[in-house]
Amino acid sequence: MxxxxxxxxxxxxxxxxxxxxxxxxxxxxxxxxxxxxxxxxxxxxxxxxxxxxxxxxxxxxxxxxxxxxxxxxxxxxxxxxxxxxxxxxxxxxxxxxxxxxxxxxxxxxxxxxxxxxxxxxxxxxxxxxxxxxxxxxxxxxxxxxxxxxxxxxxLSRLDHERMVGMLLEKANSVLAAGTASHAVRSERLRPADVRGLCIWGNHSDSQVPDASSVEFCLNGNWVPAQTILGDSPWLKLQDANAVAGAGGGDYLSEAVRNRGAVILAARKLSSAMSAANATAAHLGDWLCSPPTGKTVSMGVFSDGNPFGVPEGLVCSFPVQCGDLSGANRGGWNFDSDFRLTEDVSRQLAVSVAELEEEREMAFSILNG
Ligand code: NAX
Structure with missing residues (x-):
């Protein structure tokens, strides 16, 4: 055994x-x-x-x-x-x-x-x-x-799961109210009915919660998020430095970035149950799943990957995990089909600059 x-x-x-x-x-x-x-x-x-x-x-x-x-x-x-x-x-x-x-x-x-x-x-x-x-x-x-x-x-998966949860909450409330344009569905959407999102960048307020390509699986067909949510500004990516700090949810990206602070303020303790679940999901997909083609957010080394992040930085990207059978246990690849919009690209560059700054600070501390 x-x-x-x-x-x-x-x-x-x-x-x-x-x-x-x-x-x-x-x-x-x-x-x-x-x-x-x-x-x-x-x-x-x-x-x-x-x-x-x-x-x-x-x-x-x-x-x-x-x-x-x-x-x-x-x-x-x-x-x-x-x-x-x-x-x-x-x-x-x-x-x-x-x-x-x-x-x-x-x-x-x-x-x-x-x-x-x-x-x-x-x-x-x-x-x-x-x-x-x-x-x-x-x-x-x-x-x-x-x-x-x-x-x-x-781990950037907690932020990814937070974004999935918020998208589901919003879409299901629209579906329940019956106000979506062509959407009639009696069942609630589930986590597996959401795809096309990613958390990019550093694990900090500069992270980029990207919902620009989100799709929902509605009655068996993948449709753009706008089919249910309309052309809602809520989906639009806010600049990280424009975050109001209230976490009130005018924008999805703002709410994702602020979620940890909102939980900390309410619980007087930082997220733990959701962090443990995200850790389990990250490890399960990485080390124990057969390849599913599912794209998840994961902080990994850049190798001059398709997204232009400098080689040698550790950064959150969209990845697809391989399988754990035999020697290939723990494989993953960048999801190179993921397209960076102009907004995401610009904000990712800011987050990457912060990662470079942190790297310099860390190694100057370590080198005394
Ligand atoms: P806790 O403060 O409850 O637990 C941390 C534990 O680490 C303590 O028991 C402490 O004694 C122990 N520790 C300190 N130095 C150690 C060392 N040298 N060797 C071994 N153990 C040591 O924090 P918890 O809420 O469990 O959070 C753990 C970490 O996760 C924190 O750094 C937190 O900021 C981080 N988080 C990261 C998240 C992410 O998405 N990446 C989200 C959740 C969480 O905030």
Whole structure:
């Protein structure tokens, strides 16, 4: 029996708390894959880790979990790891400068990269969730140079799922009101009935939530979003620096960019359940699905790809995932059919400039 070795850093944090049951129920790596889970956290969280291991034991998860290790020993956590889920990081404190936050987190990612390089499987796949996710991913990979660059990714899927959810909410309310031009449908649209969207760029306010080619599957046929929504300005891409900050939803792109802040303000905690679900979806599509032709947003290395982003930057793109059978486990490709509109191109350039700035800041911190 094959057992997949999975390390989760930040194992005592709130996203991990929602992610562990998804892994343990076989909803991330598939019901046929047994998982040995290593939960890593820092010494002040050791007791919390112990409690989480007790809770896992008490949850009587059926079969997907082969074993669990809750540890503050980094080497034990990373030894032979085949999948690394990097949630662990330093949260922003009041009054903290961006540079100070970056300094804390790139230091952590440098260490995680060294652990991957020295102790993980040579084909380990790494997903960075911890912020600043794109730059963290770059630093991680730079410190694990013997692992293929295609094995590194960061999570932009939560923003992608937020956009799908908002499109569905809007389209279903139009359909329910019966005001769409040629649209008559009794059933609600589901997530699989939406395609053609992408989150481009950095994982920050400069991200580009692109709905310019969105289609809905209506009565079995793919139709442009406008068939249901009309020529609504809501779909139009707003400039990132024009975001009002209220998250009120005059524009879809504004609402997607502000969603995290709106949830934080209401819950007094950042998104965790939805972040765990997006992490599960990202890993499931990347590592466990047969090729479906579905396009998803994923932060990956640019290789001078079809979209003109400079080679060597880590950036969110539209990608299609391959399969996990045999040697091809974890393949993905850019969706080169995706067309950049002028607006998206212009805003992506702004986000790419920010990524370049962050890269410079990160490496000047690391090089002392
Ligand atoms: P929490 O603060 O609940 O958990 C973080 C955990 O990391 C803590 O238990 C902490 O002790 C641990 N940690 C700190 N340094 C560590 C180290 N060197 N080694 C191992 N563990 C370490 O945060 P949570 O809400 O779980 O969020 C985790 C990260 O995800 C944060 O950086 C957050 O900003 C980021 N997010 C990224 C998202 C994305 O879409 N990419 C969305 C959700 C989330 O905000």
């Amino acid at each position: 094959v057992v997949l070795q999975v390390v989760v850093t930040g194992g005592a944090g709130q996203i991990a708390y929602s992610l562990i049951p998804l892994i343990a129920r076989g909803l991330v790596f598939g019901p046929a894959t047994r998982v040995h889970l290593r939960l890593l956290d820092i010494p002040p969280a050791a007791q919390a880790l112990e409690a989480i291991v007790m809770e896992i034991q008490d949850s009587l998860f059926p079969t997907a979990l082969e074993g669990v290790l809750g540890t503050t020993d980094e080497v034990r956590a990373f030894e032979g790891a085949q999948v690394a889920i990097l949630l662990g990081g330093f949260p922003r404190k009041p009054g903290m400068e961006r540079g100070q936050l970056m300094a804390k987190n790139v230091g952590i990612m440098k260490r995680m990269g060294q652990l991957l390089e020295r102790h993980a499987s040579r084909d380990c796949k790494a997903l960075v969730v911890a912020n600043p996710a794109a730059t963290n991913c770059l630093v991680l990979a730079a410190n694990a140079p013997s692992l293929p660059r295609k094995n590194f990714s960061f």
